[in-house]
Amino acid sequence: MAETTGEGPQDGAAEVLDRPLPEGVRRRVVQIVADGFGGLTVTELPAQLRQYARFAPNRRAKFAGNAMAAALETDPLFRQRIGERLAEAQPELTGALESGTPPPAADPLDVAAAAYVIRPPGWVKLVTAAGEEAQRADAERAGEESRAELERLRAELDRAREHTRSETERLRTELDAAKREADALHRKLRSALSDVKRGEAALRKLRGEMEGVRAEGHAQVSAAESESRRLRTRLGETEAALEAARRAAREGRSVEDMRVRLLLDTVLDAAQGLRRELALPPVSVRPAETVDAVEPGRMTPKDIAARALSEDDPAILDQLLALPQAHLVVDGYNVTKTGYPQMPLEKQRLRLLGQLAQLAAQTGAEVTCVFDGAELAVPVLLAPPRGVRVLFSKPGVTADELIRQLVRAEPPGRPVIVASTDREVADGVARAGARPVASAVLLKRLS
Numbered sequence: 001m002a003e004t005t006g007e008g009p010q011d012g013a014a015e016v017l018d019r020p021l022p023e024g025v026r027r028r029v030v031q032i033v034a035d036g037f038g039g040l041t042v043t044e045l046p047a048q049l050r051q052y053a054r055f056a057p058n059r060r061a062k063f064a065g066n067a068m069a070a071a072l073e074t075d076p077l078f079r080q081r082i083g084e085r086l087a088e089a090q091p092e093l094t095g096a097l098e099s100g101t102p103p104p105a106a107d108p109l110d111v112a113a114a115a116y117v118i119r120p121p122g123w124v125k126l127v128t129a130a131g132e133e134a135q136r137a138d139a140e141r142a143g144e145e146s147r148a149e150l151e152r153l154r155a156e157l158d159r160a161r162e163h164t165r166s167e168t169e170r171l172r173t174e175l176d177a178a179k180r181e182a183d184a185l186h187r188k189l190r191s192a193l194s195d196v197k198r199g200e201a202a203l204r205k206l207r208g209e210m211e212g213v214r215a216e217g218h219a220q221v222s223a224a225e226s227e228s229r230r231l232r233t234r235l236g237e238t239e240a241a242l243e244a245a246r247r248a249a250r251e252g253r254s255v256e257d258m259r260v261r262l263l264l265d266t267v268l269d270a271a272q273g274l275r276r277e278l279a280l281p282p283v284s285v286r287p288a289e290t291v292d293a294v295e296p297g298r299m300t301p302k303d304i305a306a307r308a309l310s311e312d313d314p315a316i317l318d319q320l321l322a323l324p325q326a327h328l329v330v331d332g333y334n335v336t337k338t339g340y341p342q343m344p345l346e347k348q349r350l351r352l353l354g355q356l357a358q359l360a361a362q363t364g365a366e367v368t369c370v371f372d373g374a375e376l377a378v379p380v381l382l383a384p385p386r387g388v389r390v391l392f393s394k395p396g397v398t399a400d401e402l403i404r405q406l407v408r409a410e411p412p413g414r415p416v417i418v419a420s421t422d423r424e425v426a427d428g429v430a431r432a433g434a435r436p437v438a439s440a441v442l443l444k445r446l447s
Contacts, residue, residue, distance in 0.1 A: 021116065021127065022109075022112070022127075022131030022135070024109045024131075025109055025113050025116065025131060026069065028109050028110060028112070028113030029069065029072065029113045029116055029117065030061050030069055031061055031113075032082065032086055032113055032117055033060075033068040033069075033071075033082055033117075034057040034058070034060040034061040034064075034068065035057050035089065036081070036082040036085035036086060036089075037049075037052070037053065037055075038057070039088070040081055040085070044078075044081055045078070046075050046078050048067050048070075048071060049064060049067055049071055052064040052067075079119075082117055083117050083118040083119075086114060086117055087118070093106060093110065093111070094114060094118055097114055097115055097118060097123075098118065098120050102115075102126065108129065112126050112129070112131070115127060259411040260411070262325065262410075262411055262414060263411040263413055263414060265324075265325055266325040266411075266414045266415070267413070268324075269325055270324045311438070311441075312438065312440060312441055312444075313441070314442075314444040314445035316437070316441065317441055317442060317445045318445070320415065320417045320437070321359075321363040321365045322363065323415040324415070325366075325414055326363075326365040326416075326417065327365065327366045327368070327410065327414065327415070327416045328359075328365050328367045328368070328419065329368050329370065329403055329406050329416065329418045329419070329434070330356065330367070330368070330370065330418075330419045331370060331400070331403060331420035331421075331422060331425060331439070332352060332369045332370055332372075332399070333371055333372055333399065334399075334420045334421055334422055334439055335352060335420075335439040335442055335443065336349070336351070336352050338439040338440060338443065339439070339443040349371065349380075349382065352369065353369060353384070353385050353390065354385060355446040356369055356385070356387075356388045356446075357385035357386055357387055357388050358446075359445070359446060360387030360388055361386075361387055366389075367388045367389065368388075368389040368390075368406060369388055369390050369391070370391050370393070370399050370402050370403050370406070371390070371391070371392050371393070372392075372393055372398060372399035373392030373395070373399075400422060400424065400425045400428070403418060403420070403425055404428050404429060404432065407428075407429045408432055415435065416429070416434040416435065417434065417435045417436075418434050418435070418436050418437065419437050419438075419439055419441070420438075420439060421438055421439040421440070
């Protein structure tokens with residue numbers, strides 16, 4: 001920072017500082033400006049320094065040091081106001097500088113900083129002398145530090161040399177002891193090697209004998225293991241055959257028992273239903289009742305013909321489900337795609353199963369709903385509703401084939417109703433003894 005402007009000869013403005021301010025002097029100048037802020041109003045500050053008016057002196061010196069130094073150098077009025085604040089804070093120093101006799105005991109840096117601010121005659125010499133004094137002090141301090149460091153290094157070198165000498169002597173002593181010990185160990189090693197050679201020869205002899213015994217033992221163990229494996233294989237085959245025979249007998253007996261019992265329940269329920277339908281009175285038949293005649297109020301054959309139901313009448317399904325032990329098998333996607341094909345498959349399944357659950361609760365019939373599972377990428381997470389059995393066909397098996405398997409699994413004589421519009425399915429289940437019903441009839445009944 002070099003000064004090139006002034007206000008007149010009376011305050012030293014004609015003098016020019018031809019070199020930058022020494023760093024120590026500059027720091028003191030910035031601190032003087034930061035301390036003088038508090039006595040100035042915002043309007044008295046230069047425009048570039050007004051944003052720092054509310055800062056504490058230390059924060060001003062930290063964040064606005066360069067701006068304050070530049071303003072002090074270029075703004076004579078601001079420099080004059082800071083000088084007035086300095087005169088109020090340090091009247092003795094400023095008075096001595098203005099009289100031309102700076103205090104001899106004052107810090108040269110403080111004297112130079114104050115002189116730079118108030119600009120008395122000869123202030124350039126004061127600033128230059130303070131810089132030279134600071135440089136001499138720094139040089140002397142650096143020299144003292146260098147001498148102290150040199151002495152410290154010399155002392156450390158002497159200690160290192162002494163430690164090296166003592167460590168060398170210790171290592172020489174340990175080396176001599178190690179050499180003596182190594183010689184003793186060499187002698188012991190040679191003796192041990194001789195013992196080892198004798199032991200190795202004896203060991204080779206014993207090893208040969210042991211190998212012969214081991215080979216004989218291995219041969220005997222191998223023969224025993226072969227016989228044991230053969231016996232275990234025969235035992236496993238026998239157990240597997242026995243278990244297969246037991247399982248076949250058990251499964252055949254359980255399936256046949258189930259079919260016979262289900263057929264028996266069907267016959268009993270049919271007999272009970274027949275007795276309810278006939279509603280026979282608890283008296284014997286009168287001879288007169290055997291005469292063929294038309295009684296008043298009875299239906300004519302034309303009336304009876306009028307009561308016949310068409311194939312698409314949902315009442316047919318109700319009559320079939322009212323039969324004893326009736327089993328309704330539903331071709332799921334065939335029914336849903338007939339009734340509401342625009343819905344996604346998941347919603348089609350949920351809607352149909354909900355309606356079938358209501359039908360099962362109303363009729364008491366066994367209900368099984370079959371869906372085609374050939375195109376499923378993952379298993380369907382589905383909780384079957386109460387009273388409805390839900391089945392998906394395995395990969396490679398169509399829903400039509402699964403329905404035919406269900407029909408063939410039923411005993412002859414049990415009423416089985418299959419709801420499907422597929423003609424192949426209807427013909428196949430009809431040949432197996434089931435009663436096919438169109439999907440539209442089931443949809444009408446459900447709705």
